[in-house]
Amino acid sequence: MTDASSPDTETATFAAGCFWGVEDAFRKTPGVLDAVSGYTGGHTENPSYEDVCYRDTGHAEAVEVTFDPSKVSYEQLLQQFRELHDPTQVNRQGPDVGSQYRSAIFTHSPEQQAAAEAWKQRLNDSGTLPRPVATQIVPAETFYRAEEYHQRYFEKTGRGACHL
Template identity: 60%
Template sequence: MATATFGAGCFWGVEEAFRRLPGVLEATSGYMGGTVENPTYQQVCTDQTGHAEVVQVEYDPARITYQQLLDAFFRLHNPTTLNRQGPDFGSQYRSAIFTYDPDQEREAAETVQRLEESGAYQRPIVTQIVPAGPFWRAEEYHQRYIQKHGGASCHI
């Protein structure tokens, strides 16, 4: 089993999309990248804690590769909008890849470079690639939110 963590805007839909990939064992909504220990959703929404809404993915590398997860990540959101995804804005919605080792960091950087050179996007990719820090699991009502609420929007 291996771990990958991605910030791609509101975590509800991102969690559900990763959960559906063969080889993904678990996808958990949470927070990473900030300065407050064990933040609440209300704190993160103030855009003052420095956290991103993230999905931590536990996966079986024999069934799905990190590269396949990266490809899914870039399909799931717009990596060219700074601190914004759709109607959601603030640094908590930033595009970010949190890496756990030098191989993940290298693969993420190479993927960004390949996408930039391919012309896949009209604007520069602003996705942060940063070392993973503490992962703080989001409140239970955020876990499997799409399954519980049938595709509800990302606004509470």
């Protein structure tokens, strides 16, 4: 297996509601080398889970994915992101409500930005969704790793997915 810090890897960051299920799903994807739960897209440095849930940090619960593009493409990860949540909901996923549960793609390159915008346009043009895609597509900023008890949460607790 390729080292997650290898120059042959790329990073993708997605927010699709509660990060536990999203992290678990991406972790199980062939070609994904690592998936980490955390917070990004806000204005508070080094936020805690409590900060993100109960204070106005602006951060989303997100998952940073390290992947081998020779084994899984960014477009395949975008498709999986689509399957993991409802991209038409604004500031919520299932029973989870708040801006920290928003749908967002944090891009790490102009190529990712273009691919994400094309993905969103295709979904909107498909006529298969009840509402327009609400997913934000913005350049990636600092990603703050969530507390250790959030990492590999399902493996540690044996619990099922949040809302997936």
